[in-house]
Amino acid sequence: MNKPFSQACENNKVAILAALADSFSTSKTVLEVGSGSGQHAVFFAPNMPWLSWQTSDILVNHQGIGQWLREYPAGNLLYPIELDLNHPWPIEKIDAVYTANTLHIISWPLVQAFFSGVSQHLNQQGKCCVYGPFNYQGQYTSESNAGFDIWLKERDSQSAIRDIEAIIAIAESVGLSLENDHAMPANNRLLVFQKLA
Numbered sequence: 235m236n237k238p239f240s241q242a243c244e245n246n247k248v249a250i251l252a253a254l255a256d257s258f259s260t261s262k263t264v265l266e267v268g269s270g271s272g273q274h275a276v277f278f279a280p281n282m283p284w285l286s287w288q289t290s291d292i293l294v295n296h297q298g299i300g301q302w303l304r305e306y307p308a309g310n311l312l313y314p315i316e317l318d319l320n321h322p323w324p325i326e327k328i329d330a331v332y333t334a335n336t337l338h339i340i341s342w343p344l345v346q347a348f349f350s351g352v353s354q355h356l357n358q359q360g361k362c363c364v365y366g367p368f369n370y371q372g373q374y375t376s377e378s379n380a381g382f383d384i385w386l387k388e389r390d391s392q393s394a395i396r397d398i399e400a401i402i403a404i405a406e407s408v409g410l411s412l413e414n415d416h417a418m419p420a421n422n423r424l425l426v427f428q429k430l431a
């Protein structure tokens with residue numbers, strides 16, 4: 235069976251890595267939420283060998299992630315655990331969390347569950363990096379993002395490009411502070427949160 239493939243992951247992985255390598259420079263363990271195809275994980279793990287990279291997703295994606303991990307194994311890259319944001323997270327404490335292109339797919343209650351889980355499982359001073367498109371002051375940052383949002387909502391009425399102000403407010407309500415907001419290619423952002431001591 236062919237592996238799942240995301241062209242977007244191939245396009246954005248180099249820019250994301252540059253920001254992650256800095257934010258995760260002192261982290262030892264990273265949990266990726268919603269690993270999708272697994273393409274980010276197989277690129278990031280060998281390029282940040284000081285980290286242990288734990289993939290995760292809902293069960294339906296595990297086979298595809300496994301195909302990528304078997305083809306591109308790395309000593310610090312771990313096969314997926316089943317992490318469904320509807321349920322408690324099956325992990326203890328971690329130094330960092332990474333998620334890409336998930337917050338506009340999942341429902342708003344699951345966005346809240348994501349940040350609650352991050353707050354619960356992240357060590358003090360731990361980092362949480364969130365990649366994807368966001369709106370600022372209720373405005374799209376590009377025509378393409380406006381069109382993407384229409385497409386998302388037609389596909390699933392619970393999906394939507396999120397307002398960055400609402401994301402920051404949820405994060406702050408659970409003890410996470412926005413440390414950086416990097417511009418990324420194709421009108422995306424990489425938000426870096428830190429858990430306050």
Ligand SMILES: C[S@@+](CC[C@H](N)C(=O)[O-])C[C@H]1O[C@@H](n2cnc3c(N)ncnc32)[C@H](O)[C@@H]1O
Pocket residue numbers: 240243267268269270271274291292295317318319320333334335336339340344
């Ligand atoms: C658009 S894909 C992004 C995948 C990958 N991170 C990327 O950048 O290509 C959205 C991801 O969110 C995951 N997801 C959807 N619902 C979820 C849930 N309830 N709990 C955890 N992950 C979920 C999907 O399985 C999928 O991996």
